[in-house]
């Protein structure tokens with residue numbers, strides 16, 4: 001279609017460096033954005049090459065270069081025994097055929113995971129949403145807390161990273177940027193999602209302009225909207241499948257909706273699977289306290305997940 005002159009926004013050239021996690025890391029490094037130390041690893045040919053792992057020490061992170069999402073294809077390897085078991089699985093072909101080319105990278109002992117949604121217009125204007133703290137369980141995002149409790153310096157560093165990246169890509173549209181924050185306030189980029197992103201879902205209810213409207217504005221050549229919060233704080237909780245089934249969980253959804261200022265979004269998927277994103281809820285808060293946000297998230301999760309108090 002591009003060859004036939006169809007206009008793509010973002011341009012295909014802006015997406016190309018991001019599709020493969022190894023190429024994405026190389027691109028970020030080359031434009032001066034801090035990333036974890038990394039190398040490429042083809043496990044078909046190097047499955048017995050333990051030397052390469054010893055360079056990074058343990059824990060170490062192995063990621064499928066393509067088709068990974070929600071922690072699928074990401075393995076945090078604790079020690080030699082765990083490594084041998086993982087390599088054994090690979091040799092026996094238990095991983096998908098597409099998961100033979102890996103990115104190997106240092107484990108970052110982060111104190112927090114952060115994310116920011118950034119948008120760039122046709123005119124090159126860049127706006128950033130408030131940085132959020134994301135909390136994952138088993139490598140899947142469970143919650144996003146807005147705004148993240150970070151220093152103005154860290155916020156400025158992240159703003160700068162997003163500008164450098166979007167300008168360098170000549171990107172148009174909304175991009176999600178996932179980051180690690182270390183104990184000494186160092187910021188490293190984990191991953192770029194060239195699209196609207198789960199960490200920006202709070203913007204539907206908690207911001208002047210949602211990330212979805214913003215994306216449409218950007219790609220239609222309209223002026224960008226105001227990304228500010230309309231309330232002092234908000235917490236977004238993903239409603240993940242915890243069983244395989246076809247229920248619509250109406251009772252639980254109604255209970256969650258009784259939480260003051262809760263806005264529930266149900267995706268209407270026909271089937272639930274363990275870990276599948278079935279919906280999310282955003283609760284608007286009357287203060288930006290992280291503790292309050294976590295307490296509200298726990299309240300939602302105690303309703304949603306069985307066996308959780």
Ligand code: ADP
Pocket residue numbers: 036061063068069070071072074105106107108109110113136139140178190191
């Ligand atoms: P996906 O594309 O499946 O979301 P990610 O690369 O974002 O995969 O990894 C999922 C999660 O795994 C991250 O949110 C983080 O919690 C953990 N993780 C990934 N890479 C590292 C790393 N280098 N150091 C520490 N934890 C990591």
